[in-house]
Amino acid sequence: MTGYIVKRLLQLIPVLIGVSIVVFLMIYLIPGDAAEVIAGPTATAEEITNIRIKLGLDQPAYVQYFRYMSGVVRGDLGYSFQTGQAVSEAIATRYVNTFGLALFSALIAVIIGVTAGIISAVKQNSWFDHICMSISILGISAPTFWIGLLLIIIFCVELKILPISGLSGQLWTWDGMKHMILPAITLGFNSSAMIARMTRSSVLEIIHQDYIMTARAKGLSEFIVIMKHAFKNALIPIITVIGIDFGSLLGGAVVVESVFAINGIGRLMVQSINARDFPMVQGTVLVVATTFVLINLMVDIIYAAIDPRISYK
Amino acid sequence: MDTLLKVNSLKTYFYTIDGVMPAVDDVSFEVMRGETLGIVGESGSGKSVTALSIMRLVPHPPGRIVGGSINFKGDELLTKKEYEMRMIRGNKIAMIFQDPMTSLNPLFTIGDQIIEALVTHQDLSRREARDRAIEMLKLVGIPSPEKRVDDYPHQMSGGMRQRVMIAMGLSCRPDLLIADEPTTALDVTIQAQILELISEMKQKMNMSVIIITHDLGVVAEVADRVVVMYAGRVMEYGSVKDVFSMPLHPYTRGLMDSIPKIDVNEDRLKSIEGTLPTLTEKFKGCRFKDRCVMADRVCHEEEPPIVEIDNRQVRCFKYI
Numbered sequence A: 001m002t003g004y005i006v007k008r009l010l011q012l013i014p015v016l017i018g019v020s021i022v023v024f025l026m027i028y029l030i031p032g033d034a035a036e037v038i039a040g041p042t043a044t045a046e047e048i049t050n051i052r053i054k055l056g057l058d059q060p061a062y063v064q065y066f067r068y069m070s071g072v073v074r075g076d077l078g079y080s081f082q083t084g085q086a087v088s089e090a091i092a093t094r095y096v097n098t099f100g101l102a103l104f105s106a107l108i109a110v111i112i113g114v115t116a117g118i119i120s121a122v123k124q125n126s127w128f129d130h131i132c133m134s135i136s137i138l139g140i141s142a143p144t145f146w147i148g149l150l151l152i153i154i155f156c157v158e159l160k161i162l163p164i165s166g167l168s169g170q171l172w173t174w175d176g177m178k179h180m181i182l183p184a185i186t187l188g189f190n191s192s193a194m195i196a197r198m199t200r201s202s203v204l205e206i207i208h209q210d211y212i213m214t215a216r217a218k219g220l221s222e223f224i225v226i227m228k229h230a231f232k233n234a235l236i237p238i239i240t241v242i243g244i245d246f247g248s249l250l251g252g253a254v255v256v257e258s259v260f261a262i263n264g265i266g267r268l269m270v271q272s273i274n275a276r277d278f279p280m281v282q283g284t285v286l287v288v289a290t291t292f293v294l295i296n297l298m299v300d301i302i303y304a305a306i307d308p309r310i311s312y313k
Numbered sequence B: 001m002d003t004l005l006k007v008n009s010l011k012t013y014f015y016t017i018d019g020v021m022p023a024v025d026d027v028s029f030e031v032m033r034g035e036t037l038g039i040v041g042e043s044g045s046g047k048s049v050t051a052l053s054i055m056r057l058v059p060h061p062p063g064r065i066v067g068g069s070i071n072f073k074g075d076e077l078l079t080k081k082e083y084e085m086r087m088i089r090g091n092k093i094a095m096i097f098q099d100p101m102t103s104l105n106p107l108f109t110i111g112d113q114i115i116e117a118l119v120t121h122q123d124l125s126r127r128e129a130r131d132r133a134i135e136m137l138k139l140v141g142i143p144s145p146e147k148r149v150d151d152y153p154h155q156m157s158g159g160m161r162q163r164v165m166i167a168m169g170l171s172c173r174p175d176l177l178i179a180d181e182p183t184t185a186l187d188v189t190i191q192a193q194i195l196e197l198i199s200e201m202k203q204k205m206n207m208s209v210i211i212i213t214h215d216l217g218v219v220a221e222v223a224d225r226v227v228v229m230y231a232g233r234v235m236e237y238g239s240v241k242d243v244f245s246m247p248l249h250p251y252t253r254g255l256m257d258s259i260p261k262i263d264v265n266e267d268r269l270k271s272i273e274g275t276l277p278t279l280t281e282k283f284k285g286c287r288f289k290d291r292c293v294m295a296d297r298v299c300h301e302e303e304p305p306i307v308e309i310d311n312r313q314v315r316c317f318k319y320i
Ligand SMILES: Nc1ncnc2c1ncn2[C@@H]1O[C@H](COP(=O)(O)OP(=O)(O)O)[C@@H](O)[C@H]1O
Pocket: B014, B016, B021, B023, B041, B042, B043, B044, B045, B046, B047, B048, B049, B050, B059, B062, B063
């Protein structure tokens, strides 16, 4: 197991280098260059050239890349063209909000999805099963912004029990939590539907396996048969869905952050793209992409922890 | 000898979209203490469903026990509550299955899976249960059991896994072991070892065994008496000695002819031509009629009852 984790960590290095190269090159695909943006529309060609030299933009791409990366490994992602703030600093506060939102909604999605999925499988074709599966179709097909607006109308406008929008301060406060509930449900609804369906089909498949009959023949209660023997086996496809979903939760956060006016990394990314604030764009994309990669690693390690056949070759 | 298990007129039907399938239809037999009973018949004749009925583990839906009685040590099993059955399963009656590659949970160590059976039924600490598990592994012939106890199933061969299944089944010292085709999925050389192990364990633990197989050769090797099943019915039932020296039912004779014989040099094994009938409501006559070389008019009209002759039961018009 330890060997497996070390191996996976080593495999991470080329992936992360690849990610950083792609993120770095991305800037070259955007029309215009940083010097023009900084210099402003009225600048002369000479001014632009000076800025270009000052920023090192006249250097070959690989030199620029190594210069950028030597900053990255020290936690220095450059400075915003717009505000002059350190990119790492700007990202840090917003990252907490977005990651918290994704985590919160993943938690909601897992609890609801797994519970509903198991009950639906065990009580296959019952009214509970039918209702759950109908709701989950809605959950999968309804767009996030629509769900978000619907929830705002119900809970904020009609019932007036939750604040409409605008998490600007700290997430981990009571006020922050109240601001987080609706966005988290909005974001988690789709995932919980996916997780519920995956859990159901996975448990249904597993309960027909021979070892489930062995477990019953041992005299175990149905609860232990399902929760220990069936569920642990069903977990592998479920973890896969949770991993993929957590990634898309981070991506989906862009929409939800806009609908609920949350000061997160998704909004920061959109704002900096609009402003052509290149260091900020690079920084946010790099951080989000790295998070994706790390989540994948986590999923792989969880697989190996669940299934001894994975780390055994 | 006293009776341990008495199955009487057992009926287990499956209710599917294609209609009602009488998988086990009016099946009766007894298992004495210390005896090995063989249940033989080709695939689909209702052997596994009979075993699952005894365990009360028939998948429902679509299956259901619709009639008969199963008496175990003087107690009726068919009226027992689910929690009462749980105290019998794995404790008084253990069952092992055909495919050792799939009957162990891949995500738990074999020790874990044996310990689970022990702590469910006996007042043991985990520590004590672990020692008992190691003891059982040793008893079934697993080398260095104190190490293998922490192995996962995928680290063992098929034969070893079947030994583990046997160790698990016997860990609570059951009165009855039901082995459903325990050697079918194994290599020929391993088959003999597993059969030998079952016989040896039966002696050591003083229990009864029901061994289910499609191979009369297996019955000849280990069983005292045999039930020949076909399409949900008992066709012949008697001591192995009697049945082998003089099979009465045409189906039993067909099965006998399909046992490979070492001394006879045949190109091909004889096998009974045809397949199991589809039992719809309209089905009439003897269930074996379409494949029977001795079938005549009456066989197509009516079904023969099971009758007793010379300490043996047989279901065929030729003996009425
Ligand atoms: N889960 C099931 N659903 C529907 N029919 C079943 C099921 N299990 C068994 N049967 C029916 O019962 C018959 C006997 O099955 P089984 O007892 O498994 O045969 P075998 O003698 O090979 O062990 C099968 O031919 C099938 O028609």
